[in-house]
Amino acid sequence: xxxxxxxxxxxxxxxxxxxxxxxxxxxxxxxxxxxxxxxxxxxxxxxxxxxxxxxxxxxxxxxxxxxxxxxxxxxxxxxxxxxxxxxxxxxxxxxxxxxxxxxxxxxxxxxxxxxxxxxxxxxxxxxxxxxxxxxxxxxxxxxxxxxxxxxxxxxxxxxxxxxxxxxxxxxxxxxxxxxxxxxxxxxxxxxxxxxxxxxxxxxxxxxxxxxxxxxxxxxxxxxxxxxxxxxxxxxxxxxxxxxxxxxxxxxxxxxxxxxxxxxxxxxxxxxxxxxxxxxxxxxxxxxxxxxxxxxxxxxxxxxxxxxxxxxxxxxxxxxxxxxxxxxxxxxxxxxxxxxxxxxxxxx
Amino acid sequence: xxxxxxxxxxxxxxxxxxxxxxxxxxxxxxxxxxxxxxxxxxxxxxxxxxxxxxxxxxxxxxxxxxxxxxxxxxxxxxxxxxxxxxxxxxxxxxxxxxxxxxxxxxxxxxxxxxxxxxxxxxxxxxxxxxxxxxxxxxxxxxxxxxxxxxxxxxxxxxxxxxxxxxxxxxxxxxxxxxxxxxxxxxxxxxxxxxxxxxxxxxxxxxxxxxxxxxxxxxxxxxxxxxxxxxxxxxxxxxxxxxxxxxxxxxxxxxxxxxxxxxxxxxxxxxxxxxxxxxxxxxxxxxxxxxxxxxxxxxxxxxxxxxxxxxxxxxxxxxxxxxxxxxxxxxxxxxxxxxxxxxxxxxxxxxxxxxxxxxxxxxxxxxxxxxxxxxxxxxxxxxxxxxxxxxxxxxxxxxxxxxxxxxxxxxxxxxxxxxxxxxxxxxxxxxxxxxxxxxxxxxxxxxxxxxxxxxxxxxxxxxxxxxxxxxxxxxxxxxxxxxxxxxxxxxxxxxxxxxxxxxxxxxxxxxxxxxxxxxxxxxxxxxxxxxxxxxxxxxxxxxxxxxxxxxxxxxxxxxxxxxxxxxxxxxxxxxxxxxxxxxxxxxxxxxxxxxxxxxxxxxxxxxxxxxxxxx
Numbered sequence: 027x028x029x030x031x032x033x034x035x036x037x038x039x040x041x042x043x044x045x046x047x048x049x050x051x052x053x054x055x056x057x058x059x060x061x062x063x064x065x066x067x068x069x070x071x072x073x074x075x076x077x078x079x080x081x082x083x084x085x086x087x088x089x090x091x092x093x094x095x096x097x098x099x100x101x102x103x104x105x106x107x108x109x110x111x112x113x114x115x116x117x118x119x120x121x122x123x124x125x126x127x128x129x130x131x132x133x134x135x136x137x138x139x140x141x142x143x144x145x146x147x148x149x150x151x152x153x154x155x156x157x158x159x160x161x162x163x164x165x166x167x168x169x170x171x172x173x174x175x176x177x178x179x180x181x182x183x184x185x186x187x188x189x190x191x192x193x194x195x196x197x198x199x200x201x202x203x204x205x206x207x208x209x210x211x212x213x214x215x216x217x218x219x220x221x222x223x224x225x226x227x228x229x230x231x232x233x234x235x236x237x238x239x240x241x242x243x244x245x246x247x248x249x250x251x252x253x254x255x256x257x258x259x260x261x262x263x264x265x266x267x268x269x270x271x272x273x274x275x276x277x278x279x280x281x282x283x284x285x286x287x288x289x290x291x292x293x294x295x296x297x298x299x300x301x302x303x304x305x306x307x308x309x310x311x312x313x314x315x316x317x318x319x320x321x322x323x324x325x326x327x328x329x330x331x332x333x334x335x336x337x338x339x340x341x342x343x344x345x346x347x348x349x350x351x352x353x354x355x356x357x358x359x360x361x362x363x364x365x366x367x368x369x370x371x372x373x
Numbered sequence: 374x375x376x377x378x379x380x381x382x383x384x385x386x387x388x389x390x391x392x393x394x395x396x397x398x399x400x401x402x403x404x405x406x407x408x409x410x411x412x413x414x415x416x417x418x419x420x421x422x423x424x425x426x427x428x429x430x431x432x433x434x435x436x437x438x439x440x441x442x443x444x445x446x447x448x449x450x451x452x453x454x455x456x457x458x459x460x461x462x463x464x465x466x467x468x469x470x471x472x473x474x475x476x477x478x479x480x481x482x483x484x485x486x487x488x489x490x491x492x493x494x495x496x497x498x499x500x501x502x503x504x505x506x507x508x509x510x511x512x513x514x515x516x517x518x519x520x521x522x523x524x525x526x527x528x529x530x531x532x533x534x535x536x537x538x539x540x541x542x543x544x545x546x547x548x549x550x551x552x553x554x555x556x557x558x559x560x561x562x563x564x565x566x567x568x569x570x571x572x573x574x575x576x577x578x579x580x581x582x583x584x585x586x587x588x589x590x591x592x593x594x595x596x597x598x599x600x601x602x603x604x605x606x607x608x609x610x611x612x613x614x615x616x617x618x619x620x621x622x623x624x625x626x627x628x629x630x631x632x633x634x635x636x637x638x639x640x641x642x643x644x645x646x647x648x649x650x651x652x653x654x655x656x657x658x659x660x661x662x663x664x665x666x667x668x669x670x671x672x673x674x675x676x677x678x679x680x681x682x683x684x685x686x687x688x689x690x691x692x693x694x695x696x697x698x699x700x701x702x703x704x705x706x707x708x709x710x711x712x713x714x715x716x717x718x719x720x721x722x723x724x725x726x727x728x729x730x731x732x733x734x735x736x737x738x739x740x741x742x743x744x745x746x747x748x749x750x751x752x753x754x755x756x757x758x759x760x761x762x763x764x765x766x767x768x769x770x771x772x773x774x775x776x777x778x779x780x781x782x783x784x785x786x787x788x789x790x791x792x793x794x795x796x797x798x799x800x801x802x803x804x805x806x807x808x809x810x811x812x813x814x815x816x817x818x819x820x821x822x823x824x825x826x827x828x829x830x831x832x833x834x835x836x837x838x839x840x841x842x843x844x845x846x847x848x849x850x851x852x853x854x855x856x857x858x859x860x861x862x863x864x865x866x867x868x869x870x871x872x873x874x875x876x877x878x879x880x881x882x883x884x885x886x887x888x889x890x891x892x893x894x895x896x897x898x899x900x901x902x903x904x905x906x907x908x909x910x911x912x913x914x915x916x917x918x919x920x921x922x923x924x925x926x927x928x929x930x931x932x933x934x935x936x937x938x939x940x941x942x943x944x945x946x947x948x949x950x951x952x953x954x955x956x957x958x959x960x961x962x963x964x965x966x967x968x969x970x971x972x973x974x975x976x977x978x979x980x981x982x983x984x985x986x987x
Contacts, residue, residue, distance in 0.1 A: 047828075080830065083669070083823040096833055096845070103823035105668060106835040107661070108691050114653070114661025115668070121649040122614050122671035123824050144661070147654040346645040350613035351670030351822055355789050357647050358611035358672070360637045362784040368605065368633070369781040372595035 040076040040272055048073040050100040054093065060212030060238030061091055061160045065098045067215065068129070068158075071222040072099060075270055083119055083126045087112040087141060090167050090240075091133030091160035099129070110141025113148035116155055117339075123349035124340045127226070128155030135165045138174040138193040145195070149202045149231060151339040156225040156232045157204075159195050160212075162240035163251040170243035181248030195235045197316050200309055200331055205230030205338075207312070207331040211256050212238040217327060220266035220295070224329070227270075227289035230338050237325060250325075261319060263304050263328030267296040287332055297329065306332045395425045395450035397461040397583040399532065402474050404467050406438025408522035411550055411562070413444040414776065416529050418546035419538050420448050421596060421778060424588040428454035429776045430971055435621065435714040441470045450588060454778060455893025456771075456971040461583060462536075464528045465492060466506075475499070483581045485531055502577055504531055509572055513564035526562040530569025535581045540570060595743075595781050599772035602743035603702055604630035605782065606750020607674060608638065611789050612700075614666030614673040615650040616659040621714045622770040623676040623704035656681035660688040660701070664763075667692075667699040668834060670794065670822035672754050676702035679721050680711065682728065689763050690729025691836040693859070696809070696818070698757035698792065700750075702766045704773040707969045716969030717770035719889055723944035725765050726918060732856060734863045736870060737765045737918040739888040743779040745916070746772065751785055752871065758792035760817055760866055769939070771890045771971040793819045797827040805829040808843040809855060816862025863919060870917035875927060877911045878903075883985070884911035884927060885964075887937035888945065890971060895937055897974035898981065905978070906987055910935075915945075920952055928957045935981060941967045 036044050048069045053062050072079065079101035086092035088109035095104045107115045112130055120128050137145045137159050148157065163176040175195065176188045199207045206228045210218040218236065225232035237256055239245050245252040250259075269275050271292035287295045287306065297306060305311060312330040319326040346353065399416070403409035410431070417429040428447045434440035447457050460478055465471040465486040472495065475484060480498040493501040506524050514523045526547075533543050543566055551559035603626050607615070615634075617627040631650055638647050649666075653659035659675045666673035677685065682703055692699055707713035708720045727733055736756065738749045749766055757764040793813075795806055800821070806829065809818045818841075821830040832843040840851040878899070887895045892914050902908040913927045928934050936946040943963040950958050964980050966972050 078826075080826045080828075081824060101828055101831050103821070103831045104833040105665070106833065106837065108687055108836060111657060111661045111688065114658040115665035117651070117658075118614055118616065118662035118665025118667075118671075118673065119669035119823065120665075121651065121662070122666040122669035122673070123822070126669070126824055143654060144658055147658065340649075343649050343651075344644070344646050345649060346640060346643070346647050349670075349824065350647065350649065351824075353611075353613065353647055355611060357640065358613060358638070359609055359785070359789060364637050365605075365609065365782060365784050369595055372597050373593075373781075 039073050041078060043073070043076070043079070045069065045073045047101055048079060048099055050095070050097040053097040055090055056242050058241040059090070060162065060236070060240070061094050062097070063212040063215070064158065064160055064218070064236055064238055065094050067218045067222055068098045071219055071226060075223060075226050076272070077127065077226060081125065081127055083128055085112045085116040085119070085128060085130040087132050087136035089133040089136050089165070091131055091238075092136060094160070095131050110136050110139070111144055112136065113141065113144040113153070117148065117151065117153050120153055120155060121340065121343070121345070121350070123351045124345055125349055128153070130155055130157045132157065132159055133173070134159060134161040134163060134175040134195075135173040138195055142174070142193065146198060146202055149199050149204045149233065152203050152205055152231045152336060154230055154338040154340060157234065159233070159235045160238040161195070161235050161251065162238050162244050163192075163249070164240050164244040166240045166243055177250040180250040183243055183246055185248070187248070194316060194320070195233065196330055197313060199233035200312050203231075204233040204331070205333040205336050206232035208232070208329045209235045209237070209325070209327045211260055211325075211327055212236055213253060213256060214260070214262070214327065217262060217266055220268045221329065223268035223270070223293075224289065224295045224332070227291050227293040228332070229290040229334065230336060256325060259323060259325045261324040261326050262300055263302070263315070263326060263330070264300055265298040266329065267298075269294040269296060287334070290334060295329070295332070306330070392580070392582050392584040394584050394586045395448050395588060398445055398447040398457045398459065399462040399464065400460040400474070401444045401446075401464040401528065402467045402470050403442050403444070403525065404438075404469070405433055405436060405440055405442040407525060409442065409444065409466070409525045412525035412529050413446065415526070415543060415546040415550055416532060417446045417776065418549065418596060419533070419542040420446065420585055421591050422542040422545060423539060423585055424591050425450065425585060426452045426454060426590050427778060430456050430771070431775055432970065433715050441467050448585065450590070452590065453893065453897045453974070455897055456973040458973045458975050462532070462581070464532065465490065466525065466528065481582070483535070483583070485528060485535070500579065500581060502531070502535065502573070504528070504569070504572065509568045510565060513568045514561060519561065523561055523565045526565035527569035530566040530571070531573045533566070534570045534573035535577065536583055536585045538585045540567070591778060593781055594778050596776050596778055597743045598625070598774055598776050599740070599743050599746045599768050600626035600704065600774060601629040602746035602779070602782070603676075603750050603766065603768065603773070604633055606747040607754075608633050609785055610672060610751035610754040612672045612674055612754065613648050614663065614671040615648065616653050616662040616666070616675045618653050618656045618659045618677065618681060620656075620678045620681050622706055622774045623678050623681075623702060625774065626676040626702055626704060656684040657688065660685040660699070663699045663701075664688060664692050664697050667697045667757070672758070673698070674700040674702065674754075676704065678704050678706050679708045682721050682725060686729045689735065690731060690733055692763040693729065693733045693735065694836055695834050696761040697763070698761050699763045700753045700757050700766060701763055702768065705767065705769040713969045715770070717890070717939070717971055718967060718969060719767070719769055719891070719939040719944070722767060722940070723942070723947050725767065726948055734919070735763055735765055736760070736866050737767050738871065739767055739916055739918070740772065741889050741892040741914065742772070743777050744782060747782045749871065755790045756869065759790060759869070760862060761792060761820060762862070767889065769890055793817055795819050795821050797825055797830065800825070800827040800829045807841045808832040809839065809858070810841040811858050811861070815865045816858050867919045867921050870919060870921060872921055873916055873923050874914040875912070875923055877930070878909040881909040881911040882932045883908070883981070884913060884931040884934045885937060886913050886915065886924065886927070886934055886945070888915040891937045891939060894972040894974045894977050898977035901974055901978040902981060906982060908981065908985065908987065910981070918948065920949070924949070925953070925957065928953070928960055932960065933962050934960050935962045935964045935984070937964045937972075937977065939966055939972055941965060
């Protein structure tokens with residue numbers, strides 16, 4: 027890697043890195059897999075915002091989705107853990123080093139089936155990290171069984187219908203404490219970019235549920251997670267624009283149509299309302315909107331909730347500012363006088 | 374009863390004019406939730422303060438209030454602090470168990486009991502001391518609802534008077550127990566104690582055949598439970614990430630740690646914590662968080678018991694295969710399943726040694742005392758980081774939750790050792806690294822921590838097949854090379870695991886191999902075997918696993934080696950079978966106890982005598 031510009035001038039971001047330096051190894055997922063598009067958005071967003079890849083830690087569980095962290099941010103440490111338990115690993119790592127930017131990538135089986143418990147507790151703790159659910163409603167790596175986000179009545183390739191209702195991961199995240207909740211579609215490049223960038227700027231847990239069709243096992247007529255189903259049923263809440271802190275924001279905003287949320291790092295999320303009246307600060311309305319859209323057979327996408335004030339778990343623990351991992355011995359081993367005093371109490 | 378020269382007659386034997394000094398056991402039978410723990414601790418501590426070696430064993434139910442509890446205090450001038458089966462003095466406070474408790478006693482034992490229970494009608498070969506507890510408590514505790522709690526202090530007074538325990542020491546112990554903040558409660562309890570003492574003085578002309586006399590065998594010593602000792606060890610080890618899920622008998626380890634860390638591990642300038650402690654949602658999460666912490670570079674730990682170990686199994690395999698340092702304290706209790714949650718056992722040793730699916734092996738440390746809980750706690754963290762692997766510190770309920778007399782802990786001499794970690798400067802010098810390459814021949818690769826500011830720092834950690842450079846692989850040769858390196862790393866650990874304590878008895882044909890809390894019973898049994906049967910026995914106490922050459926030599930040097938296990942299936946013996954060739958295994962015998970109480974010397978001695986055919 028070279029951080030100094032050498033001729034011929036290559037395109038670099040504001041910390042002097044090329045986009046290549048945000049890429050990972052070649053994907054081994056199926057051609058056309060929605061997950062690959064998400065990996066591309068991650069590469070673009072981290073490059074665009076000039077995130078230092080050395081400060082990022084990638085986490086995943088088990089499944090197709092969980093393989094994908096190998097395909098982006100190759101300069102960042104990655105941890106592909108056990109099935110459904112990525113939240114625990116990420117929690118421990120972020121507590122150990124609070125200066126890391128945690129980026130978790132998981133699937134619907136990983137999160138909503140085997141990992142629902144850990145997911146809910148991650149949400150409850152508001153661990154400061156990005157948690158992307160690559161949601162295709164099906165187990166790809168084991169060749170096409172239903173996951174717990176498969177819609178009632180949707181079918182497998184074999185024609186078998188799902189007779190259980192789905193978990194809505196956004197509704198769960200909204201209800202139990204995530205501070206940034208959004209849904210997107212792997213095929214909606216612009217929206218997903220704005221959401222991922224907002225998540226990078228957010229201080230708190232970002233839950234991003236991305237409908238990401240499985241081209242091999244769940245892109246057929248009976249699927250509600252297929253490309254064609256999403257094209258017909260996606261209902262975007264807003265038009266989103268993310269303006270990073272290092273760019274000029276002085277663009278005229280027409281009154282009443284566009285609202286602006288200021289993020290901790292000084293970036294802005296510019297939200298232009300579409301069809302309905304919707305406020306990203308109102309958790310109850312968001313839950314209501316999800317219920318209503320589900321009843322209408324729509325897939326609601328966009329920013330559902332954004333709260334930039336709530337303390338994170340690291341705040342609650344009153345952790346030292348510097349990483350616990352590298353505190354010197356003088357800070358983590360109390361002096362002999364402390365041991366002597368404790369011994370005296372026990373005599 | 375071994376300490377009294379008594380005939381098995383039905384009538385009470387003539388009382389010796391020479392009482393037994395500083396060698397007896399007291400059993401207090403109460404109901405849990407009645408405040409008896411305070412009275413028992415005060416009694417134990419007062420004997421300790423008189424310089425007499427003492428131990429206390431709490432046998433309590435898995436319940437909050439209303440079920441039978443027994444507390445045994447053993448005083449031993451010879452310093453035996455293991456459990457003693459024989460009861461010399463019974464304090465019978467629980468009507469539910471009083472009859473059975475009395476019928477179990479050996480002839481000549483002393484019974485102090487609640488007068489209305491009329492226990493004296495049960496047997497004529499015991500010394501009975503009726504005490505009207507309700508009558509005595511009323512005047513010293515005007516508030517009726519507190520009487521249930523204060524009442525137990527009366528027996529402290531009675532026992533003190535009968536055994537010549539100095540009341541000043543009772544008072545000192547009482548004040549220590551309640552602390553400065555609860556001076557009123559201490560005063561109330563002191564009143565009850567005095568009432569008991571005065572009653573005994575006035576009412577009992579007859580003396581008991583036991584007495585406490587001042588010694589100086591406890592100078593400088595402390596009283597502490599093993600869990601608190603582990604907690605202190607962790608704090609001085611520099612632990613930074615602690616995750617846990619409440620489970621008996623390990624909860625108090627982390628609760629003690631929370632107490633100490635709050636006092637001593639906040640930055641004096643900023644007030645901020647130099648640690649994170651998280652009560653997880655279950656043991657799957659607690660070990661997952663601990664591994665995440667260890668991976669990121671924290672000194673990371675969790676504490677649990679058998680059911681938690683079972684739940685952690687999958688993650689431990691990941692820790693082994695991805696090579697992540699973490700320390701797991703297993704305070705063992707009786708299994709299988711929920712088992713007897715408040716009774717002790719060494720029931721997880723075999724499972725833990727090979728925890729998780731596939732080929733896995735894990736190092737274990739076996740502390741036997743609070744001192745070793747303290748030292749091994751920080752040794753375990755160094756070991757985990759040195760070998761980049763989960764390390765288990767195996768204690769048990771007896772060690773973890775009972776109060777033990779111990780030497781004051783020595784401040785760690787060696788600086789904290791963080792193992793092979795490359796930082797940005799190292800990488801600049803080296804140009805790069807391969808995470809799982811055996812550069813030094815010890816099977817341990819170099820690692821980098823996330824957040825390291827260098828383009829060569831990153832690697833991808835996974836529980837799936839990986840090569841030296843941590844890249845995904847399903848190749849046969851990559852897989853075998855990696856597994857062989859892990860096996861080699863485990864072999865190298867043999868040179869670094871704490872060495873056993875070996876005592877060779879001259880001309881001994883037999884030897885003991887034991888670990889953990891079996892130590893007390895085995896050492897006392899060695900004396901019993903010599904003194905009572907003329908049998909000499911050598912003894913090797915294991916302090917860790919994998920086994921070292923010392924164990925092999927020990928087996929070779931003895932005709933028969935008794936492997937002591939506090940479990941049904943001879944788990945330690947099973948591990949030895951995996952390691953040793955048939956000729957050595959043929960010398961091994963099994964000595965097992967698995968009833969849930971701390972192992973006692975007499976059980977060991979009787980079993981050796983039976984197996985040796987003496």
